[in-house]
Each structure stands twice: as C-alpha cells, then as structure tokens.
Amino acid sequence: MNRFITLMLTNIFIAFLLSFSVCAQEISSELIMDPPTQEENKLWEGVKRTWRDDIQFHGFLSQGLFSTSGNNVYGQSKDSLSAGSTEMGLNVSYQALNNLTFTVQGLYRRAGAITGDAGEVTLDFAFFDLNLLNLQEGRIGVRGGRIKNPWGLYNETRDVAFTHPTIFLPLAYFERSRTLLLAVDGGQLYADYSTSIGYFSFKFNYGWVNANDKEVLTAIVNDPTVSGHFESDPSFVTQLSYETMGGEYVFALSYADLNMSYQAKSTDDPYAQMGADFNTFMLSAQYNGEKFSFVSEYSLKWNEITDIRMGVPDSFAVSERWYVQAGYRFLDNLQATLRYDSAIQNLKDRYGKGVEAKSGGLIPAHMAFTQDLVFGLRWDITPSWMVRAEYHRVHGAATISLLDNPDLSKVAKDWNIYALQIAFRF
Amino acid sequence: MFSYQLRRTWNKMAYTRTGQPVASMAEMLDKVQHMDNAIGYIDRRVEDESIYYFNAH
Numbered sequence: 001m002n003r004f005i006t007l008m009l010t011n012i013f014i015a016f017l018l019s020f021s022v023c024a025q026e027i028s029s030e031l032i033m034d035p036p037t038q039e040e041n042k043l044w045e046g047v048k049r050t051w052r053d054d055i056q057f058h059g060f061l062s063q064g065l066f067s068t069s070g071n072n073v074y075g076q077s078k079d080s081l082s083a084g085s086t087e088m089g090l091n092v093s094y095q096a097l098n099n100l101t102f103t104v105q106g107l108y109r110r111a112g113a114i115t116g117d118a119g120e121v122t123l124d125f126a127f128f129d130l131n132l133l134n135l136q137e138g139r140i141g142v143r144g145g146r147i148k149n150p151w152g153l154y155n156e157t158r159d160v161a162f163t164h165p166t167i168f169l170p171l172a173y174f175e176r177s178r179t180l181l182l183a184v185d186g187g188q189l190y191a192d193y194s195t196s197i198g199y200f201s202f203k204f205n206y207g208w209v210n211a212n213d214k215e216v217l218t219a220i221v222n223d224p225t226v227s228g229h230f231e232s233d234p235s236f237v238t239q240l241s242y243e244t245m246g247g248e249y250v251f252a253l254s255y256a257d258l259n260m261s262y263q264a265k266s267t268d269d270p271y272a273q274m275g276a277d278f279n280t281f282m283l284s285a286q287y288n289g290e291k292f293s294f295v296s297e298y299s300l301k302w303n304e305i306t307d308i309r310m311g312v313p314d315s316f317a318v319s320e321r322w323y324v325q326a327g328y329r330f331l332d333n334l335q336a337t338l339r340y341d342s343a344i345q346n347l348k349d350r351y352g353k354g355v356e357a358k359s360g361g362l363i364p365a366h367m368a369f370t371q372d373l374v375f376g377l378r379w380d381i382t383p384s385w386m387v388r389a390e391y392h393r394v395h396g397a398a399t400i401s402l403l404d405n406p407d408l409s410k411v412a413k414d415w416n417i418y419a420l421q422i423a424f425r426f
Numbered sequence: 427m428f429s430y431q432l433r434r435t436w437n438k439m440a441y442t443r444t445g446q447p448v449a450s451m452a453e454m455l456d457k458v459q460h461m462d463n464a465i466g467y468i469d470r471r472v473e474d475e476s477i478y479y480f481n482a483h
Contacts, residue, residue: 058440093443103443125443136461148442160441163434190444246427247435288431332429383433425437 059090062161062423070415071397072404073168074112077417085421086110087159089124099131099141107159111175113403114215124148124159125183138193138200147188149181150203150239151254152282152297158182161423165295165327165335166376167390168419171343171399172282172299172321179213180258180278184237198244208232211260218402220305221271222363228269230276233259241284250286255279273307293327293335317346325374333380337390341372345398366413370396385424392417 064085066077075084091105104126110119127145148156157163158173169175186207193200211230218224241252262274280301287294301319308315325339344350345368352368376390397411405411439445451472458466459476470479 058443060441089441091441091443101443105441105443129444156442157438160437163437163441247431288428288434290428329430 054095055092057090057092058426059088060160060162060423060425061088062086062421064167065420067418068415070394070412071400072112073400073417073419075117075404082112084110084112086119087161089159091124099134101129103127103129109159112401114401127188137195138191140191141189143188143190144186146183146185147205147207148183149205149209149237149256150241151181151237151256152299153250153252153284153286153295155181160425161421162386162425165293165325165337165378166339166374167388167421168374168392168417170297170321170323170325170339171341171370171372172297172323174321174343174399176215176219176399176401178215179210180216181237181256182210184209184235198242198249201241201243202239204236204238206234206236209235209258209260211258215401215403220276221274221308226271227265228263228271230260231263233261235259248288250284250288252282252284254282254284256281270309274309275306277304277306278302279304291329293329295325295327296323298322317348320344320347335378335380337374337376337378339372339374339376341370341374343370343372343396343398345369363408364397364411364413366396367398367408367411368396370394370398384426385422387420387422389420390417392419 062085063083064074066073066075066082066084067080068077069079072078073082073084075082077084086109088108089105091103093101093103095101105124106121107124108119108121109115110117123146125146125148127143127147129141129143131139131141133140150156152172154164154169154173158169158178161167184205184207186205188206189204191202209232211232213230217226217230235256235258237254237256237258239252239254241250243250256278258278258280260276262271262276264272278301280299282297282299284297285295299321301321303315303317303319305315321343323339323341325337327335327337329335345352346355349355349368352363352365355363355368356365371394373393374390376388378386378388380386394415394417396413397405397415400411402408451468454466454468455472455474455476458464
C-alpha cells in the first residue's frame with residue numbers, strides 16, 4: 001500500500017481518540033455481526049456533531065532528562081541532571097476548498113542555552129496548499145508560506161519525538177544547523193506519483209531560510225564580540241523519495257543549497273563583507289520489517305565562508321556525516337535501537353590536528369570529529385504516550401552546542417550521555 | 427503492512443500537514459468503495475447499507 005492511499009486513513013486518529021477502532025471494509029461475508037443498536041447510533045451522531053469536518057487540530061509534547069560526563073547537552077547536564085529540553089507543538093489546518101488547505105503550526109522549544117531557560121515560541125510552519133492536479137495515481141501542487149524542508153528522513157518532523165527512533169537525532173541532523181535547515185519562507189512545488197512498484201514523491205522548496213542563529217555564527221567566527229547577524233539569500237532544498245508498498249523500503253535523495261550574508265550593525269564591523277554558502281546532499285535508505293528495521297544515511301556538506309575579516313583567509317571545508325542503525329521490535333510497542341554515528345567537520349583535517357595548530361591550541365583537535373555509539377529503548381505505552389531511554393558513548397565533540405559549552409579548553413574528548421524522554425501526541 | 431508503518435505515515439502527515447485528510451465518515455466509505463486496494467478505519471457504530479459486519483478471528 002502506498003502513502004497516497006493512506007491519506008484516507010486519517011480517521012484512524014479519531015478512532016484512537018474515541019477509543020473504539022474496528023475495521024470495516026466493503027467485503028461481503030457470511031458472518032454478519034449484530035447490527036448496531038439505535039442507542040449506539042445516537043451516540044455516534046452526538047460525537048460527530050462536535051467535530052467540524054474541515055478543521056483539524058494536532059499536537060505533541062516531549063520532555064527530556066539528561067545526565068552527561070565531560071560536556072553539556074541541553075543546559076547544565078555535566079555531572080548533573082538537566083531537564084533542559086522541552087518541545088510542544090500545536091497545529092491546525094482548515095480545508096477551505098476541495099483543493100485548498102490552510103495550515104499553521106506553533107512550536108514552543110527549550111533546548112539549553114540557545115533558547116534560554118524560558119524557551120522560545122516560534123512559528124514552525126504556516127502555508128497554503130493548493131492542489132493543482134489530483135488523480136488517483138498522484139498529485140501535483142504548490143505550497144506557499146513557511147514550509148518545512150524535506151531533508152533526509154527526519155528533518156520535516158525533527159521536533160516531533162514520535163517520528164524518530166532515538167531522543168537525539170543522528171549527527172547528520174546537526175543540532176547546531178537546526179535553525180538553518182528547518183524551513184524556508186517561500187514556496188514549494190510537490191508531486192506524488194504511485195505506481196505498481198511503489199510511490200514516488202518530489203519536493204522542491206525555494207525561498208529564504210532562517211540564518212539569524214547564534215549557534216551558526218558562533219561556530220563560524222568563534223568570536224564573542226561579533227555584533228551583527230546572518231541574513232538569508234535565496235536558497236533551495238529539494239528531495240526525491242521512493243517507497244515500496246507500505247513503506248517497507250524507503251529511499252531518498254536530498255539536496256540543499258543555502259546562502260547567507262552577514263549584516264553588520266556598525267560601519268567598522270570587521271565581518272561586514274562575510275558570506276557563507278552551504279551545499280549539501282543526503283542519501284537515505286530505510287528498511288521496515290516486522291521485527292527488524294535498518295536505517296542508514298550518508299551526507300556530504302560543502303561549507304564555503306568568504307571575506308571573513310581582514311587577514312583571515314576564506315574557509316572551505318567538506319563535512320561528512322553518516323550512520324547505520326538497526327532496530328529490533330520485541331513487541332509491537334517495545335523497540336531497541338543500536339546506532340553507529342560519525343561526523344567529520346573537514347575531510348582534509350579528519351583528526352583536527354590542522355585546526356588545533358592553526359588556532360594555536362585554542363580549538364582542541366577533538367572538536368573536529370564525533371563518533372557516537374548509541375543504544376536506546378523505546379516503549380509506546382499507548383498510541384499517544386511514549387517513553388524512551390538511551391545511552392551514548394561519544395568520542396569527539398564536533399557536534400556539541402558552543403553556547404552550552406563556552407569554554408573550549410574544557411571540552412572533553414571521550415564522554416557519555418544518559419537520556420530519558422517522555423512524549424505525548426494527539 | 428505493520429501497524430507501526432501506518433503510524434509512521436500517519437505521524438508524518440499529521441505533523442507536517444502535508445496530507446489531505448478524509449473529512450467525514452461518509453467520505454471514508456466512499457473512498458474505500460471506489461478505490462482499488464483502499465483500506466479505511468471507521469467507527470463500528472456507523473450504520474450504512476453498504477457495510478457488512480463480520481467477525482475476524
């Protein structure tokens with residue numbers, strides 16, 4: 001079965017909510033159950049009236065708990081306990097016409113120093129969806145507004161705990177670049193096509209990304225006195241994906257071209273001419289079997305930073321990120337995950353010796369790479385509630401938040417993460 | 427197809443709002459009846475001449 005047909009399955013959710021789910025198909029059978037009673041029908045009519053068919057709400061909520069050795073994640077977790085990660089989202093969509101939908105999602109997020117203790121509320125996405133062609137085999141349409149970027153298997157739903165297997169996303173979904181890759185303000189062209197061998201989906205996002213992010217700027221200039229910010233130039237993100245019937249096999253190729261330029265606050269700002277261009281692709285493959293799941297993604301990213309400041313040469317580095325992950329489902333609602341994850345900041349300086357020497361020892365060599373071995377357990381208590389726990393053995397610190405770990409001389413090379421998360425969705 | 431695969435698809439649609447949900451029980455019945463291979467979940471209390479109820483073991 002393909003995703004296009006599963007578009008019709010949305011009432012599964014209503015069935016979960018009301019706690020009665022019985023499958024009915026138009027299959028003739030000799031075994032006819034007792035017909036529903038009058039009373040039951042009245043109840044159903046009552047339930048139906050409370051729903052407006054053309055407006056739908058959905059939401060999610062998650063809270064994480066972290067303890068680490070060596071480096072901080074999501075606040076002060078080092079040799080301590082941090083509850084620094086909270087995510088809450090609510091979306092509403094309104095189907096105005098058969099082929100026109102308006103939808104908006106707000107996100108509340110606390111994620112350590114980058115959002116502060118109080119957290120941040122952002123407009124996660126807000127767009128209209130105009131379906132230009134809708135056939136049984138596929139559809140073509142456009143979306144306009146703020147649209148999530150289809151990058152890899154998880155970027156579009158990276159803040160929805162239920163949609164990915166571990167608390168921490170793989171390193172390829174680099175937390176420091178989160179804001180940059182999250183969404184575009186612009187437009188999307190999409191096309192879906194289902195065939196007898198599977199389901200093809202194409203998306204092309206064009207517009208302006210959110211480049212005004214402290215983590216990205218800090219990582220690039222490594223200078224606390226920097227006063228300006230990055231602004232996006234026109235950028236695009238595109239993805240072609242293929243799924244076999246029912247999503248047993250999923251393959252995707254994603255490509256992003258992100259451009260930004262520095263906006264100075266004052267005329268004597270030494271960074272006034274700085275620009276940054278990122279080009280990146282990601283190859284994704286996933287197998288979803290009855291007991292076993294396997295996922296692997298591979299990504300290369302070309303980072304070009306020009307006119308940084310007088311006397312500083314342009315920087316050009318190719319980053320590599322990949323992981324392999326295996327999942328085993330002991331029960332339908334209990335899953336174990338094992339992942340080996342690798343991130344290299346600059347393929348020409350794999351072990352960071354160059355960056356350490358060039359910075360005069362200021363940037364330790366182990367900030368140039370990360371290898372992360374992850375073991376996690378996930379228990380879906382009900383369709384709406386989930387808890388999971390995981391352990392990371394980490395070698396290197398390329399992917400840590402620089403705002404949570406401001407003192408580079410104290411950044412540890414070998415460290416551990418213990419994490420626990422509870423999540424709810426409706 | 428396993429139930430977790432359905433949930434994966436459903437979660438992605440619900441939290442990116444990129445699917446066009448079925449608006450009513452009547453529409454669900456209509457889709458299931460008129461599309462090849464379509465499967466839909468509905469409430470057991472819905473009464474309609476076109477539905478046959480049967481016990482599955």
